[in-house]
Amino acid sequence: MLLAIPNVSPRAWHVWRRNLLVFVKTWKVNFFPPFVEAFLYLLAIGVGIGTYVKEIDGIPYVNYIAPAILAIAVMNSAFFECTYGSYVRMYYQKAFDAMIATPLSIEDVIAGELLWGATKSVMYVLIMLCVLSLFKVLVLPMSLLVIPVAFLGGLMFAALAMCFTSVTPSIDALNYPSFLFITPMSLFSGTFFPLALLPPIFGYVALTLFPLTHVVAIFRMFTLATLSWTIVLHLIWIFSVTAILWVLAINLMRRRLII
């Protein structure tokens, strides 16, 4: 039942477009945070800690963390959009109820929300790419390959978020996945230091349970121009998990809303 392939129609894009319109209308508030965030990370961790660390595996520390900054932005923007953002639209604004009174089905609505979450990841990554390019901490034009992967990764985190949204009893309970899952993941996914530094068990946990690990690994290959065949394994992992979470998220939301 929960793994049945949901029947999503192209009308899902109407929901995506609605969210895009609202985003564009308030573009000043929306564009500022990723811009500032990139600066803060580069300064505090890149320059601050980088003064002592100098380099990791022969790579300047700022360049080492640059892909992690991008990957964390992918995760945060999609995850928070499809937890708190979607919950507000579903529960407080009753937006989903209004939408399913039209030819849109609940499957279309949720798919539109997920596609929107992924789009937001891409937009944040685009802004941050500009800042990081100014500081010359990534290899161009190869680094531009992070853009399509940002969409895929964004879709994965959006679907993961929507699964939590579908079972949460209240908006406050969404703090649990945010602080107990997202925060540790942003620290222990090979973001600011190589996983190899820790006992091997951490590496296994990160590779199996932390989606961010795979996004960071791929991004790092692009921004440092160090492609390896293992990118295939990371992509397969992301593709499969995204597909499963997409199906699960839509069916769980259907179970919550269609009674």
Added chain:
Amino acid sequence: MISAGNLTKSYGTFTAVDGVSFSVRKGEIFGFLGPNGAGKTTTMKMIQCVSPRSGGTLSVFDLDPDKHPAEIKQRIGVVPQETNLDPDFTCEGNLLTYARYFDIPAPLARKRTDDLLAFVQLLEKRNVAIEKLSGGMKRRLILARALVNSPELLILDEPTIGLDPQARHLVWERLKTLQTQGSTIVLTTHYLDEAARLCDRLVIMDNGRILEEGAPLDLVRRHAGEEIVEVDKTDTVITCLKGLDIPFEVAGDMVLVSTDRAHDLARILLERCRPTKMLTRPATLEDVFLKLTGRRLRD
């Protein structure tokens, strides 16, 4: 337009709609009346294709809601009980965004938006945010939104709830206009004067079942007679009525007697029972409603 046979909806062990049958004809205004929890809204949601039925048959435009939800929803307009306008858009933005969900091309959507804002008298509020509207304006905007796809069938769940008399009259008048333009309208309401005024036919529901069905006037004649004589409730009056073998009903501090000859009855009561207060009035749908569903408070 709509036909339901033995339609049922249950949640676990609770049965919200318990085998109702009805049919709505093209061009009529059809009402669902009943106390809270009678199953009216649940029935509406099954017709709107947002809640799957548990049993029985249901067809809207001769289509099965389980199989063709998008086709049906394309042709209906819905005014929900709860105000769910999109707070991120203006009045105009709400209508334009909603039109997109129906795949209405942008130029046509803009034209309809202008017409509908005029229709519900909100043209001057075109660029105003939703949170700045009064309750009545919000309900009117929701009515406009429900009409954005020029629906053949309009479903309204308590359309005038919380409205002042002016706004209620405007909504009534607009609904009548829509009917003359050929729309079929299904509505639920708690206001019995509203039902009596608007509905061609109606059903009275309670506990998930249909108790009565018919035209408002016929129902009044059938269950409450032509007129009602109200006298104050005193022991003398009650003993007197019992002595005269006249059937009556107690409502609060009044005793109600329904009759077809109010004049004669009033004279008899005045002479024989000596009431301190008495009035006669035409029987209304409210009398029928309370008679059928009882006076017990619902939640």
